[in-house]
Amino acid sequence: SNRLASNIIFNENNTTLKNLLKVSTLLKDSNDVVLVNYKSSSEPTSVELPTNSSKFSRVYEINGDNIKEPELVSSLLASVLQDNADVENVIFNTQTLSKSIFPRLAAQANVQPTNDIVKIIDENTFIKPTFAGNLLSKIEYSPSNKIKTKILSFRASNFPLDDAEEVITLENIAKTNDIPEEAKILESVPYNKFVENNIPDSTGRPDLTAAKVVVTGGRGLQNKENFEKMTSLLADSFVASKKYGNTKASIGATRAVVDAGHANNSLQIGQTGKIVQPELYIACGVSGAIQHLAGMKNSKVVVNINKEEGVPLEQISDYTLIADANEAIPELAKKISEL
């Protein structure tokens, strides 16, 4: 057959699929996308895609409600990879399941993977953050040491669509191909069995890593009760903001606050927590340790509310308000809710 060189996209999360398609186009101008849809009932089925890349040459499906174990998902992907021997790149988003899968898949394919790519220079050259984001490193795949397939993970939010790109909404992407040997793989690969997820209630807030606005509380918010009160107050006020789609902001926390038990650890932003990149980041009583900055420094606009002047966060903030966050937040939240 006359197939073009193709990329596999592992779609763990419908909201970032359009960004991964952008990545695929940047890697190879005219390409043929093989989609592996990780479908789970907790995800919305409808998905927004750029019009020019809304067709897939093949669509495989993994049932995410039944198959949650990275060992199994990785082996199913290996089988898809074998079924598409001409694939040049396997593209992942940087999120939980993908992060534990792509290195396993790469090792089994005898390929050195690259994680957390924020910029594509060309199809063999990538930029990724290192040292808690204090430095960027340029990674080059040697063309003379040609490997058949590169296995790569990307920070999806670094690859937005252009303003001019048209999008369409698909209600469902239909499966076209079965994963070869699926039943055999599920039976023979050893895995740690999924028992349960413990997900704290986010009371209607968007996922931290996908949020347009993030309100983060630090040590300056003093205690658990106050942390909850202040961050919710400010985050909820964004329902009045048309610019950000009239939705609540997400709430984040620093490691210090999580360690002190004032916030659940799923809220931690930083080198070892979540990496967020919202359009607006409001830090309340956060001094900004380098590990914290690593998790948020690429936010588009940073607002820093701190009673102390000259905290490290100030250096990367667009707006700094020198004030006690506990006094400033209610006032600011009131103004935003009256927008």
Place this chain on the structure above:
Amino acid sequence: MALPKLNILVPVKRVIDYSVTPKLNADKTLKITNFAINPFDDIAVEEALKLKKLSDKLATKVNVVTITNNYENDLKGLKSILVNSMAKGADEVKILSVNNSKGYDLSPLSIAKLLKNEVTKNDYNLVICGKQAIDDDSGNVGSMLAGLLNWKQANNCCKVEREENKFKLTKEIDNGEQVVEGELPMVLTTDLRLNVPKYAPLPKIMKVKNKPIKVEEVSIDDIENKQATITEYMEPPSKKQGKIFTSVDELFTQLKNDKVI
């Protein structure tokens, strides 16, 4: 029912001290002056020793291994990390000295392959790795090793419990926690909240500090190691100085004017 004997390997890496900001030399190479054990690996050592304490001590082994391709240069620093591990209670420590890739970073693939050899040669049934090294921030080795061995894996563990033959593992995931369970063998990677590593007691350090440290020469596939290499480091673009306010009113007005809200 007799519990399986635990034979634990903890691979550790020497990295930049977490409290130090890395700098670049004029030629874009790294300038790092303070080194320490990778904090997540320190947590891994602690967890292995904790498991040993909770199990049959005589039947449980905790061995620590580190890898270098610049032995002469790294020896002193690596030794101090390994002496600390011994002082805390590790049974055996070892340096794998790679003799054929000087001048290049060892890739996670090369490291995972060296560790795979260690595991098969010494019949380890549990490997505990840090979830990522704080220098390259890759977080690949644990899952790669599990893949090469075709073992179970559990990434980002914040709780490790042993129940009869089974291990019950709580992992940190994007929006909360996930619990999984399984029997050995497996590879675990450690997250921050798994434990708080203790300092090695000074008298114990004195006791073990002159113990010889095993060094084993090994080779890697040098061409494969250079499949993907870091060719340059860069400072991230710096932001211009932001505006400073002292009242909510001023801030709000400016945010509105700039169409931020």
